[in-house]
Amino acid sequence: MKKYLIITCCSLLLAGCAALAPGTDPIVVRAxxxxxxxYATLDTFLKVDNANRSLFATNAPALHQYAEWLRAPQVVNGxxxxxxxxxxxLSLDTIVQQYQKGLANSNQVANVLATAETAITxxxxxxxxxxxxxxxxxxxxxxx
Amino acid sequence: MxxxxxxxxxxxxxxxxxxxxxxxxxxxxxxxxxxxxxxMETSYQSMLAxxxxxxxWQPDSVPAAQPVAPVQxxxxxxxxxx
Numbered sequence: 001m002k003k004y005l006i007i008t009c010c011s012l013l014l015a016g017c018a019a020l021a022p023g024t025d026p027i028v029v030r031a032x033x034x035x036x037x038x039y040a041t042l043d044t045f046l047k048v049d050n051a052n053r054s055l056f057a058t059n060a061p062a063l064h065q066y067a068e069w070l071r072a073p074q075v076v077n078g079x080x081x082x083x084x085x086x087x088x089x090l091s092l093d094t095i096v097q098q099y100q101k102g103l104a105n106s107n108q109v110a111n112v113l114a115t116a117e118t119a120i121t122x123x124x125x126x127x128x129x130x131x132x133x134x135x136x137x138x139x140x141x142x143x144x
Numbered sequence: 145m146x147x148x149x150x151x152x153x154x155x156x157x158x159x160x161x162x163x164x165x166x167x168x169x170x171x172x173x174x175x176x177x178x179x180x181x182x183x184m185e186t187s188y189q190s191m192l193a194x195x196x197x198x199x200x201w202q203p204d205s206v207p208a209a210q211p212v213a214p215v216q217x218x219x220x221x222x223x224x225x226x
Contacts, residue, residue, distance in 0.1 A: 036168040050200035071203040
């Protein structure tokens with residue numbers, strides 16, 4: 001398990017170092033990189049929590065509470081219901097599509113991107129802390 | 145047949161997760177080369193949505209609500225006094 005987490009963390013760090021090809025829009029590339037890293041991060045985090053939910057709920061309630069927050073159903077595009085983590089990725093993908101078609105501006109993309117990055121950063125922090133004996137000093141996040 | 149399909153579900157879900165990661169990794173390059181079509185984007189979004197069916201994405205099970213006992217109304221009073 002520890003080896004798996006180390007490999008995941010290294011791949012996530014390296015993914016952010018990809019070179020930008022000439023002529024590409026930086027915010028689109030950054031959004032797609034975030035989407036790629038974000039999905040892998042959230043999926044890994046939830047897989048680890050899912051491996052022993054009762055253990056984390058008892059010994060690291062904040063971690064499990066955050067996992068449940070990511071799993072909470074959200075309505076996307078009016079009718080479809082997805083877990084919040086998937087909804088973040090779909091929203092990011094949709095706003096990038098709209099931006100590429102000229103239907104959204106870069107500020108709107110940046111706003112969705114910032115929201116997704118905050119959630120991903122929190123999950124990364126929990127993944128890196130899973131080997132620690134205490135999870136009592138985690139940064140606060142508003143899960144309301 | 146049904147048992148075989150049910151037994152294959154975990155590996156199918158694992159396959160979806162791996163496939164999403166793979167598609168994401170090649171998408172940026174495909175877009176830069178103008179070979180990423182709207183149909184491919186639609187398929188990608190459907191695939192991402194289907195990943196939500198994986199067990200790790202399901203919230204904790206909520207205990208089922210206890211059935212409520214039917215209300216016992218008092219027997220009707222016979223008002224026909226003869």
